[in-house]
Amino acid sequence: MTSAAPDHAPKYAQLSLPDRIGKAMPLLLVPLLVVFGFLSIGSTSSWLTLTVSGLAMGMMIFIMASGLTLVFGLMDVINFGHGAFISVGAYVGISALLALESWTGVPSLLLNVAAVLAAVIAAMCVTGALGWGFERVIVRPVYGAHLKQILVTVGGLIVIEQMIHVLWGPDEIYLTRPETLKGAVTFAGAAIEKYRLLAVVFGLALFVAMRLVLKRTKIGLIVRAGVQNGEMVEALGYHLRLVFIGVFIAGSALAGLGGVMWGLYQEVITAGMGEEMMILVFIVVIIGGLGSVEGAFIGALLVGLLQNYIAFLEPKLALISNIALMTAILMWRPQGMMPVVKAK
């Protein structure tokens, strides 16, 4: 067939240098913050310890936040109940670890890893199933109604927290990490906890895996497209509701995983831990840009690093550091660093 398209097709819109720098700026924030920490702290060993600690904290917050940002992006659902999955995941995982004390109490890497894997799988299965039920019973009746979503998901959070009290009792549960995850390694004069290193590696691996799924698979394409324009995805023949349920279940399971990791990090769990973490999780989702996994990743690292640096430099300011970060980023980019959902 002959085409009437001109050979001199309109040029592809090239971004100017300032625009390109502006686009890449969120990616530069983490290294800039690390350099700021180095210059402010002075001591290399303290800086290294705080940086690894901040990265570990950031990775765990990212794991908890990634599902929430996709859920919001895909279906415009504000789920305050997400914190419940963090708490339930921690309780199920830690209960599994306590039950496997004979594996965690011996200095065997194989047995310790097997115990942690079993705990993680148990936590993710339970929170994934809980997420499925939560979506059906609590979220589904309130699609498109933000105020009702806030009210019923907060209600769901309270109910699940109370159920934790009923099942596990009202007291916090203390735990010790598996033997091979205790202690620290010394590097460049800095003592770095083994568990924090593990959390950094695990979080990074999970981020890479999520990116691969989102960028290289068709289901990932559907999710990314659905976050931008769900109606159009449906008009192409995809059942977005089924995709959303899958993402909701995966997000809940990831929150459960984050709960186990956070519990092992703090070495104590409470029914309210998820609710407390939700403040940081929401900050990360908002500053990252709604619907953006990459934005949530960068936001989580910024939150983790800044909190650790400020707690060392000016402890009294640590409590407000994240709110200040969110304020600064929203003044710079009102829709967050890498917003995917722009029109809602």
Add this chain to the structure above:
Amino acid sequence: MSDPILELSGVHTDIAQYHILQGVDLVVPRGGVTMLLGRNGVGKTTTLRTIIGHWQAKSGSLRFDGADITSLPTPARARAGIGFVPEDMGIFSDLTVEENMILAAASGPLDPARLDWIFAAFPPLRTFWRSEAGNLSGGQKQMLSIARAMAEERQLYLIDEPTKGLAPAIISTMAGALRDLKKKGASILLVEQNFSVAKALGDTAAVMDDGRIVWAGQMAELAGDAALQERLMGLTMEAH
């Protein structure tokens, strides 16, 4: 006349508290281009969105290829063979052109022969295959939007104002692609404000006013009757 590909009977659609479609009766013949015409705000876009299922009809029935699709959700209608090109193009701007096209092939991988045909119709899509769709020009985005609907064989294409705001050379490209689609035997329901394009492409036409079809017939008949055009659509000779 052979059995129609699409038939709407007494379709009413509300958007929030507004009663937009007020009993639409529309027949789209199998094969060829049916123009859906009318002034702004008479319900043309709502009609297309009701057919694809973005808005559910409050009452009335929709039959596609002989089957009742009134209660089917949007994905089922798309899989039944209805392609949709919305007025805002619905491009996934953060995805590349390639990713947009991969997504458009819902039932499997892209067919290379079909892709070649699409590239012949819209050469810039080959040039910018790996570029982010959000950085394309308006005309290129419209090409991508139509190309996406063409990625798989559909029996019916719903296309909403594909030439809006485009340069004449791009409009001519669009018209060429739609003619080609028609030659392949597809049925097209086309909303178009550019009457010259409508005259050039349309086989049959339906004119809407106040949420209803007020006239239906051959496009040539409408094109040849200036008084009818002015009465139905407020068109004057300057519009030609």
